Amino acid sequence: MLTIEPIRAFSDNYIWLLTDTANNHCFVVDPGDAEPVLEVLAERQLTLAGILVTHHHFDHVGGLPLLREHTSAVVYGPHNPAIEGVDHRLAEGDTLTVLGLEFSVLAVPGHTMDHIAYYCAGDSEQPPLLFCGDTLFAGGCGRMFEGTAPVLHGSLAKLAALPGSTRVYCAHEYTQANLRFARAVEPDNEALAERAREVAALRATDDPTVPSELAQERATNPFLRCAEPAVAATLHSQGKWQGEKPEEVFAALRTWKDSF
Numbered sequence: 001m002l003t004i005e006p007i008r009a010f011s012d013n014y015i016w017l018l019t020d021t022a023n024n025h026c027f028v029v030d031p032g033d034a035e036p037v038l039e040v041l042a043e044r045q046l047t048l049a050g051i052l053v054t055h056h057h058f059d060h061v062g063g064l065p066l067l068r069e070h071t072s073a074v075v076y077g078p079h080n081p082a083i084e085g086v087d088h089r090l091a092e093g094d095t096l097t098v099l100g101l102e103f104s105v106l107a108v109p110g111h112t113m114d115h116i117a118y119y120c121a122g123d124s125e126q127p128p129l130l131f132c133g134d135t136l137f138a139g140g141c142g143r144m145f146e147g148t149a150p151v152l153h154g155s156l157a158k159l160a161a162l163p164g165s166t167r168v169y170c171a172h173e174y175t176q177a178n179l180r181f182a183r184a185v186e187p188d189n190e191a192l193a194e195r196a197r198e199v200a201a202l203r204a205t206d207d208p209t210v211p212s213e214l215a216q217e218r219a220t221n222p223f224l225r226c227a228e229p230a231v232a233a234t235l236h237s238q239g240k241w242q243g244e245k246p247e248e249v250f251a252a253l254r255t256w257k258d259s260f
């Protein structure tokens, strides 16, 4: 059986730990810090078989040197030579096996240009899984450090087209702040109001709000709802943007969120 749980790092990062409970082999995703990972490996007597990296930011790769020194994990990551210690460089369409599950690689540039995501289509027992780093967040999306709005919008559209039952594992606990912005964009969205209540309850007890389900993101995440008339209407009434095209709505939303 596969279990997936967060290892907390820094102030709000999640390093996702995937464990095959039959043999205690595990993978981690985006180990920005090695220490909390090494602690879990020692405590639970787990063997780190592999590491998945989504993009080059330090809070996602900072733990690689120490983990390579202390384990024999195989490291998968994007075609970016700035990330040292990657054994297998991956691009759109590549596949890999993680603890017996087949994952495919999606190129999702925009937050950074090297950003990739890992998707497992699942089966009758395993729901689809998505590890999307800093591209799609619960209730929001990453900042555009390297890409342009049309590039990030295209990447999010690619993720939004995955099955609604996909479990979305992003790399930060940003949900509550993201939903505050979402409610400013869509004050009348009932599903969003309900989600905000659920998230507030989870955060009150310091519980993770990740993973979410993709269907819920499509219903409540403004960055996946740029074609909704209500989203454009708010931008118009707030004087943020007068156009209607989804990719222009996306750019206006991203700009607004940057200073929200």
Ligand SMILES: [Zn+2]
Binding pocket: 055, 057, 111, 134
């Ligand atoms: Zn990042």
